[in-house]
Amino acid sequence: MTTEDRSAGGQSRAPTIKDVAALAGVGVKTVSRVxxxxxxxxxxxxxxxxxxxxxxxxxxxxxxSSIRRLDQRTASIGLVVEDLANPFAxxxxxxxxxxxxxxxxxxxxxxSDGVADRERELVAEFCARxxxxxxxVPSGTDQSYLEAERRRSVxxxxxxxxxxxxxxxxxxxxxxxxxxxxxxxxxxxxxSRIAYLGDRQSVYTAAQRxxxxxxxxEELVAGVDxxxxxxxxxxxxxxxxxxxxxxxxxxxxxxxxxxxxxxxxGAVHAMHKLGVRxxxxxxxxDDLELADLLQPALTVIVQxxxxxxxxxxxxxxxxxxxxxxxxxxxxxPVTLIPRGSGEIPTPxxxxxx
Amino acid sequence: MTTEDRSAGGQSRAPTIKDVAALAGVGVKTVSRVxxxxxxxxxxxxxxxxxxxxxxxxxxxxxxSSIRRLDQRTASIGLVVEDLANPFAxxxxxxxxxxxxxxxxxxxxxxSDGVADRERELVAEFCARxxxxxxxVPSGTDQSYLEAERRRSVxxxxxxxxxxxxxxxxxxxxxxxxxxxxxxxxxxxxxSRIAYLGDRQSVYTAAQRxxxxxxxxEELVAGVDxxxxxxxxxxxxxxxxxxxxxxxxxxxxxxxxxxxxxxxxGAVHAMHKLGVRxxxxxxxxDDLELADLLQPALTVIVQxxxxxxxxxxxxxxxxxxxxxxxxxxxxxPVTLIPRGSGEIPTPxxxxxx
DNA sequence: TACGTTGTCGATAACGTTGTCAATCGTCGG
DNA sequence: CCGACGATTGACAACGTTATCGACAACGTA
Numbered sequence: 160m161t162t163e164d165r166s167a168g169g170q171s172r173a174p175t176i177k178d179v180a181a182l183a184g185v186g187v188k189t190v191s192r193v194x195x196x197x198x199x200x201x202x203x204x205x206x207x208x209x210x211x212x213x214x215x216x217x218x219x220x221x222x223x224s225s226i227r228r229l230d231q232r233t234a235s236i237g238l239v240v241e242d243l244a245n246p247f248a249x250x251x252x253x254x255x256x257x258x259x260x261x262x263x264x265x266x267x268x269x270x271s272d273g274v275a276d277r278e279r280e281l282v283a284e285f286c287a288r289x290x291x292x293x294x295x296v297p298s299g300t301d302q303s304y305l306e307a308e309r310r311r312s313v314x315x316x317x318x319x320x321x322x323x324x325x326x327x328x329x330x331x332x333x334x335x336x337x338x339x340x341x342x343x344x345x346x347x348x349x350x351s352r353i354a355y356l357g358d359r360q361s362v363y364t365a366a367q368r369x370x371x372x373x374x375x376x377e378e379l380v381a382g383v384d385x386x387x388x389x390x391x392x393x394x395x396x397x398x399x400x401x402x403x404x405x406x407x408x409x410x411x412x413x414x415x416x417x418x419x420x421x422x423x424x425g426a427v428h429a430m431h432k433l434g435v436r437x438x439x440x441x442x443x444x445d446d447l448e449l450a451d452l453l454q455p456a457l458t459v460i461v462q463x464x465x466x467x468x469x470x471x472x473x474x475x476x477x478x479x480x481x482x483x484x485x486x487x488x489x490x491x492p493v494t495l496i497p498r499g500s501g502e503i504p505t506p507x508x509x510x511x512x
Numbered sequence: 513m514t515t516e517d518r519s520a521g522g523q524s525r526a527p528t529i530k531d532v533a534a535l536a537g538v539g540v541k542t543v544s545r546v547x548x549x550x551x552x553x554x555x556x557x558x559x560x561x562x563x564x565x566x567x568x569x570x571x572x573x574x575x576x577s578s579i580r581r582l583d584q585r586t587a588s589i590g591l592v593v594e595d596l597a598n599p600f601a602x603x604x605x606x607x608x609x610x611x612x613x614x615x616x617x618x619x620x621x622x623x624s625d626g627v628a629d630r631e632r633e634l635v636a637e638f639c640a641r642x643x644x645x646x647x648x649v650p651s652g653t654d655q656s657y658l659e660a661e662r663r664r665s666v667x668x669x670x671x672x673x674x675x676x677x678x679x680x681x682x683x684x685x686x687x688x689x690x691x692x693x694x695x696x697x698x699x700x701x702x703x704s705r706i707a708y709l710g711d712r713q714s715v716y717t718a719a720q721r722x723x724x725x726x727x728x729x730e731e732l733v734a735g736v737d738x739x740x741x742x743x744x745x746x747x748x749x750x751x752x753x754x755x756x757x758x759x760x761x762x763x764x765x766x767x768x769x770x771x772x773x774x775x776x777x778g779a780v781h782a783m784h785k786l787g788v789r790x791x792x793x794x795x796x797x798d799d800l801e802l803a804d805l806l807q808p809a810l811t812v813i814v815q816x817x818x819x820x821x822x823x824x825x826x827x828x829x830x831x832x833x834x835x836x837x838x839x840x841x842x843x844x845p846v847t848l849i850p851r852g853s854g855e856i857p858t859p860x861x862x863x864x865x
Numbered sequence: 866t867a868c869g870t871t872g873t874c875g876a877t878a879a880c881g882t883t884g885t886c887a888a889t890c891g892t893c894g895g
Numbered sequence: 896c897c898g899a900c901g902a903t904t905g906a907c908a909a910c911g912t913t914a915t916c917g918a919c920a921a922c923g924t925a
Binding site (some may be wrong): 173184216219221222223250253256268280283285287289347364427430431450454 | 526
């Protein structure tokens with residue numbers, strides 16, 4: 160009991176393996192064995208050690224452990240997203256965390272804001288802490304700097320878009336397929352004048368999506384009417400303007416596909432303004448909270464973010480287990496969820512609805 | 513040039529301070545000095561060292577550094593939220609990250625899902641990695657286990673709700689004030705039959721919010737009519753049912769306050785179903801994407817999450833700089849944003865609008 | 866009984882870094 | 896020219912852990 164007092168009263172420094180060994184009356188290596196679940200420790204001694212661990216509230220110092228281990232593992236991984244505050248990134252992070260925690264790993268997270276320098280800074284900080292692997296939503300036009308990390312056998316997996324000037328495992332959504340399907344969906348409801356509002360083409364996913372639009376329009380309709388296409392939309396405000404503009408064309412488009420979340424918001428806003436919410440069909444890429452409470456409810460193409468995160472983490476831990484040379488690219492399907500706004504028929508649609 | 517080849521070709525292990533020292537032709541301690549910006553290094557030597565660092569792409573090993581330093585600092589902090597995938601948590605995390613990164617710190621994040629054991633597990637893992645401090649959105653009824661960490665001088669700050677059975681710095685929203693103001697707002701538009709839908713009372717914020725409702729109703733109206741109050745609503749489905757139920761009372765309430773996000777969603781859904789969206793006023797706690805696109809647009813009470821995060825990080829880093837004994841509690845104001853749904857007048861309001 | 870085999874255990878070195886400290890260098894006043 | 900004093904430098908120990916390795920015990924076999 161007196162020892163309890165001493166340990167409880169000890170004021171500052173965390174107990175070490177040495178303290179545990181002393182209290183249990185064994186050598187430090189034996190304590191290490193117990194902590195790491197190594198075999199060949201007599202049960203009786205093991206029990207004594209575990210009791211000491213409990214009593215001192217001992218926790219292994221991962222830092223010290225990792226510098227000494229042969230594999231240098233820290234049991235933590237780094238995740239770089241564009242902006243953790245957005246729903247895609249936060250759900251991705253959540254999934255990755257759960258996956259990692261199940262394997263006793265922790266996740267360091269950082270937001271690059273799409274700025275290449277910030278991405279590099281984050282990666283550098285992660286590597287200073289010797290993360291075991293990196294999950295990156297890449298920004299900028301050059302990820303070749305990651306080669307250095309990979310040479311130190313830190314595996315890298317890209318998420319949402321491929322890295323540039325470097326080959327690595329990658330997990331993507333089937334962006335083009337999604338928009339293709341949206342076009343298809345709209346044509347089935349009689350539309351042919353289908354407009355498209357998209358982000359800057361330099362954004363990989365935006366390029367993929369509009370490519371899907373173009374391909375589908377070529378295939379299913381007469382082709383792309385450039386009057387109905389607007390790109391370079393960075394936010395909902397510019398999307399609002401672009402939507403007003405596109406809907407003012409003559410003849411006006413009868414349907415609208417929006418390349419992302421904020422564009423959808425801006426476009427819906429514009430349709431309200433023009434009073435055409437119930438006449439013009441809309442399909443948005445990415446789901447929105449409350450999308451089903453709008454009138455009409457919003458038809459959307461949703462990404463399977465949970466699967467993306469899980470597959471990416473999968474690839475990372477697989478590489479952690481046994482490093483290989485080949486690079487895999489995984490495409491995760493997207494889903495069109497009809498809720499009303501995408502099923503509005505053409506005004507001149509004789510089939511009705 | 514030959515050295516370049518050797519270093520570039522070197523296959524696996526990260527370069528150490530020793531490698532840098534060898535390449536620059538100096539002692540390791542001098543390299544350490546340069547890395548840590550310590551004074552008393554001749555500029556010429558410093559330049560040579562920095563060049564070697566550059567050439568080898570050297571990065572200090574934070575783990576090794578932290579076990580040796582006197583303060584044991586790892587320049588990383590731990591953040592436990594309930595669910596990183598929800599907007600509150602993800603914005604909080606984002607803000608905290610930025611704040612930390614500006615000070616060269618990284619953030620380990622974990623989601624407790626409101627499960628006390630998971631919270632403890634996360635904290636334990638964080639502490640194994642010797643984080644310098646902890647930011648916690650506490651779950652469960654007992655955070656006294658954190659005393660042990662604090663004795664090792666790991667500062668703790670609670671966010672969104674206070675920890676139980678332990679005193680520590682805390683940053684909260686003025687939940688009660690927010691709901692109070694909502695009631696006030698509704699009464700100004702002629703309402704007196706104001707219903708309230710809330711989460712389980714065991715949730716701290718939910719209790720605070722309904723307390724604000726009760727206080728305001730006592731003060732401004734005749735008092736609380738229990739037929740108009742429903743609590744224990746865990747999700748939008750149960751909120752949907754509760755809203756249908758409350759709106760079926762006779763006389764029916766003319767206004768509705770929803771205690772959180774998902775309750776608002778459920779309630780709005782129910783109002784659609786009953787066709788009373790334009791007749792019954794609604795105010796929701798917490799903002800929603802697209803809230804301004806609903807018809808009528810949703811009046812909400814929003815928390816200033818960015819400020820909460822910044823203040824919490826502030827407190828943490830302040831404690832890190834110089835540990836003190838006093839515990840502070842910071843209350844961050846909330847704001848009512850009128851958008852339409854909260855300004856619907858009472859049917860029998862003679863003032864009109 | 867002698868011997869080999871397997872299981873158990875701890876002393877010690879080592880990981881990459883920083884703290885300590887003594888040695889050396891340079892400068893300045895006398 | 897000498898001595899003093901501060902700036903500069905690096906050898907070495909130490910941090911908390913794991914890897915290596917030799918010592919010893921327990922057991923079975925010849």
